[in-house]
Amino acid sequence: METKDSAANAYAMAIEQIESAVKYMEIETCFVDRLKTTDREVTVHLPVKMDDGTYRIFTGYRVQHCGVYGPYKGGIRYHPDTDLDEVRALAMWMTWKSAVVNIPFGGAKGGVNCNPKEMSSREIENLTRRFTWGLSNIIGPERDIPAPDVYTNPQVMAWIMDTYSILRGYAVPGVVTGKPLELGGSLGRHEATGKGVVITALQACHQLGLDPKGLTVAVQGAGNVGGVAAAAFSKAGFKVVAISDSKGGIHNPKGLDVNAVLACKNQYSCVIKPGMKGDSVTNSELLELKCDILAPCALEGVITKKNAAKVKARIIAEGANGPTTPNADKILHDKGAFVVPDILANAGGVTVSYFEWVQNLQNLLWDEEEIGRRLEKRLCSSFEEVHGIAMEKKVDMRTAALILGIGRVARALKLRGFYP
Structure with missing residues (x-):
């Protein structure tokens, strides 16, 4: 994507996130060092x-x-x-x-x-x-x-x-997971990550006392995550005002016909063609649009210290992995933005991958309704846990999610020990 910050090293970001989270935890240094490798x-x-x-x-x-x-x-x-x-x-x-x-x-x-x-x-x-x-x-x-x-x-x-x-x-x-249904794939797997972004964004709206009906959404990405998320946001009553792919995007403050945009993407490999109701927008501009919810669903490192102050969204639901750098996190937190971090917002994919794996091992086939119910229950429960930690320790949602995730892994590591 043109907005990707080439100077941002993803691994350095990941290490910095660990160091920020462990300040609020009691973990022996040897386990922290182990988890950095x-x-x-x-x-x-x-x-x-x-x-x-x-x-x-x-x-x-x-x-x-x-x-x-x-x-x-x-x-x-x-x-x-x-x-x-x-x-x-x-x-x-x-x-x-x-x-x-x-x-x-x-x-x-x-x-x-x-x-x-x-x-x-x-x-x-x-x-x-x-x-x-x-x-x-x-x-x-x-x-x-x-x-x-x-x-x-x-x-x-x-x-x-x-x-x-x-x-x-x-x-x-x-x-593998994410296979075709004919080879043992799971119903709902393709849509899981994008739907998970919407499920967690809805939870954020609930925490902020916002009625989702009519809230505006800008989605960066029109693929497996962004395209599905845009369609799911629209179905849930949100007004999707912008969608982009790697070539650029389309913006209409009155709301887009999401199905038409995604059909254009499927047919022409782009999200905007002459005659469509909307104006062209770059990926950089999309991140700074006036909207209630921003869903970066493409690549990492797109929200940086250079543009974070210009992000106007009240909620950022991270469909991509690592779209926000640590410096940008601080800016967003200080300006009151509610960030649903990647390791929570886009966990729908790994959740339904787990369901697929379980079905393969046991020769089962759950229907799509069962998959959807299990997905929503797990993501909502995890959101509540993360939000509870954020409130208790007075930290942002990313730090809270890291505290939860790192803490569970560190405890498992300590119980198993180092051998030989």
């Missing part, structure tokens, strides 16, 4: 055959942050900005996210440095299968379970599952 970092170099018959070498990563709570869990992204520090930070945030919603997963993340927009489906399949081969000795339904992330989708998960299953000699649907 990772269990395992794998870098693989992938020779991939392209459509013209040549081979290109891509670099991929899988970082397993902390498996003390259970099998590692985390998405795989395909993006030209992906590097090891980014993946380290994302793996760490996955650990806290799983703990905040009290799911028995550790945190992991993976990615390949590539530009899938410039690759054919066959080239992406070749890359995916080669990447799976390179990670095959560290992933598995009881070890590490990948899922979709930026520019990956159920089809990519199907290729991972198929490649892993061929290597094992039998079908292993539980090796």
Whole structure:
């Protein structure tokens, strides 16, 4: 995204967040130091055959942050900005996210440095299968379970599952989540992260005494998270006034026809075309629009100390991972903005991934109503816990969520101990 702060290092952000949270906790230094490091970092170099018959070498990563709570869990992204520090930070945030919603997963993340927009489906399949081969000795339904992330989708998960299953000699649907339904995927998984953003934003409205009907929302991102969130906000009675993708966005203070914008995105790979009711807006401008709720649902590091003071939204619901830098957090808190942090707001994805994993292991299939009920119950319960800590310790919601997540992982780590 054009608003991404290239100077912001995601891993440095993640470490700074830990240091801010542990000030309010009683954790021995050895456990804090342990949680700042990772269990395992794998870098693989992938020779991939392209459509013209040549081979290109891509670099991929899988970082397993902390498996003390259970099998590692985390998405795989395909993006030209992906590097090891980014993946380290994302793996760490996955650990806290799983703990905040009290799911028995550790945190992991993976990615390949590539530009899938410039690759054919066959080239992406070749890359995916080669990447799976390179990670095959560290992933598995009881070890590490990948899922979709930026520019990956159920089809990519199907290729991972198929490649892993061929290597094992039998079908292993539980090796990934976010799969197509035909291969053991869960109803409601695709929509889970975006819906979770809306569920937690509604909880924030309740805490602030705001009636959601007619509140204005700006959504940065129109993909798996942003697009779903925009549609869910509209369905819940909010007025969506802006939506963007990596090319820019559309803004109409009277409200957008969300279905028309998303249809334009699906058909033309952009959110605005001539004749649509709205004006073009850059991603930078979208963040500073007059609105009640801002939902950054794209990449990390987009709200920084340079633009945080210009953010006018009363509520920021973080659909993306790490969209707000620590310096920006301080500015937003001082101006009275209510931030629903990423490790709570976008935890719907890992929650329904957990439901999918459970269904695969037990050969179950829950209906979409059951999935939705379980998701809302868990996210609302977690929101109440985080908000309770924020009130008790007089801290912002991000610090409170970190206190909850880090505290649970640290206690589990202490109980298990260090061996040998």
